[in-house]
Amino acid sequence: MxxxxxxxxxxxxxxxxxxxxxxxxxxxxxxxxxxxxNFEKNENCNEDVKQDSEKPNLASMIHPAAVxxxxxxxxxxxxxxxxxxxxxxSISDTLSDWSHKIDDFFxxxxxxxxxxxxxxxxxxxxxxxxxxSFVEERDFGLDKCSEAAKEIFNPGVIENWANFSLEQxxxxxxxxxxxxxxxxxxxxxxxxxxxxxxxxxxxxNNGDGSIHLSNTLISPWTSPLEIMNTITHxxxxxxxxxxxxxxxxxxxxxxxxxxxxQEIYNYDQPYCYDPWGYTYNPLEIDARYAGxxxxxxxxxxxxxx
Numbered sequence: 001m002x003x004x005x006x007x008x009x010x011x012x013x014x015x016x017x018x019x020x021x022x023x024x025x026x027x028x029x030x031x032x033x034x035x036x037x038n039f040e041k042n043e044n045c046n047e048d049v050k051q052d053s054e055k056p057n058l059a060s061m062i063h064p065a066a067v068x069x070x071x072x073x074x075x076x077x078x079x080x081x082x083x084x085x086x087x088x089x090s091i092s093d094t095l096s097d098w099s100h101k102i103d104d105f106f107x108x109x110x111x112x113x114x115x116x117x118x119x120x121x122x123x124x125x126x127x128x129x130x131x132x133s134f135v136e137e138r139d140f141g142l143d144k145c146s147e148a149a150k151e152i153f154n155p156g157v158i159e160n161w162a163n164f165s166l167e168q169x170x171x172x173x174x175x176x177x178x179x180x181x182x183x184x185x186x187x188x189x190x191x192x193x194x195x196x197x198x199x200x201x202x203x204x205n206n207g208d209g210s211i212h213l214s215n216t217l218i219s220p221w222t223s224p225l226e227i228m229n230t231i232t233h234x235x236x237x238x239x240x241x242x243x244x245x246x247x248x249x250x251x252x253x254x255x256x257x258x259x260x261x262q263e264i265y266n267y268d269q270p271y272c273y274d275p276w277g278y279t280y281n282p283l284e285i286d287a288r289y290a291g292x293x294x295x296x297x298x299x300x301x302x303x304x305x
Contacts, residue, residue: 137254141239142290144183146297149228152176155302162220169218170194177211177231184239187247192231194218202226205234207241225295233291240283257282 152175161169174192181189188209197203197214205211211234217227243250244259266277278284 137243137250138286138289139293140248141180141183141185142293142297145180145232145290145294148176148179148183149232149294149298150301152179153224153228153298155305158224158302161224166218172224173213173218173227173231176228177235180232180235181238184235185248186235186238187242189235189238202230203234205237205241207238209238211235211238225298228298229291229295231291232294233287236287236290237283240286258286 152172157164157172164172170192173194177192178189186209190209193210193212194215194217195212197212197216201214202217203211203213211231213230213234216222217230239248240258241262242248244255244262246255250258261276261282264276265281265283276282
């Protein structure tokens with residue numbers, strides 16, 4: 001290749017390089033413009049998101065340490081500090097007041113328990129003032145009657161009852177009647193009278209302090225258990241009469257029951273027509289319970305001796 005051809009070839013190459021450089025610059029410019037457009041678009045989108053959000057999440061932008069420091073500074077402000085101190089004092093007073101109340105509560109429980117375990121002195125005195133008759137009406141005096149019956153009608157007396165004279169049997173019956181009168185704390189007791197009564201009638205009481213017993217009861221063939229039952233029964237009627245008169249410590253409802261029973265007492269007609277007249281009259285129910293309880297207590301000890 002000669003010199004001219006070489007120069008021509010060099011010129012052509014330079015031209016190609018120049019065009020390539022130009023194309024490169026154009027491409028870079030295009031890419032820059034595109035990137036700028038995308039950047040502006042993204043900025044506009046972010047701005048729209050910010051405008052659409054009603055409550056921006058500011059907490060994520062604040063450091064916890066900054067919050068703590070701010071609260072500390074706020075609490076040091078005089079007005080705020082005064083309010084906080086007042087709240088502290090109020091809480092302290094409230095806790096102290098409740099502490100006293102809790103202490104008083106437990107002290108009260110302790111005192112109540114102590115009174116319960118040691119016995120209530122006031123109640124004990126009140127019961128004392130009521131006297132020895134302050135027990136259930138139905139069972140009043142029956143323990144003493146039973147003890148007297150066990151002593152007077154002991155196994156030897158029961159076994160030899162038929163061998164005693166009439167006077168001895170009368171004396172034994174009279175001695176037991178005196179013990180029963182004492183057990184019931186009768187205000188008026190004038191003794192026991194033996195007489196001939198209608199068949200089937202073992203005894204009666206008119207409320208005058210005396211009891212009238214059938215001569216049949218002290219016969220050799222009558223069981224001493226029947227005697228103690230009848231004497232207890234009839235003197236229980238005396239106790240009922242005196243209770244209605246207000247001489248014994250009996251509750252108002254029992255007094256009313258016994259007073260009404262006295263008014264309707266009637267043994268002249270069959271009890272099927274008048275069940276409260278005699279057999280199921282409250283006075284008879286109570287008197288039967290008294291006499292039969294004494295008999296049961298005596299026989300119980302005899303059987304189990």
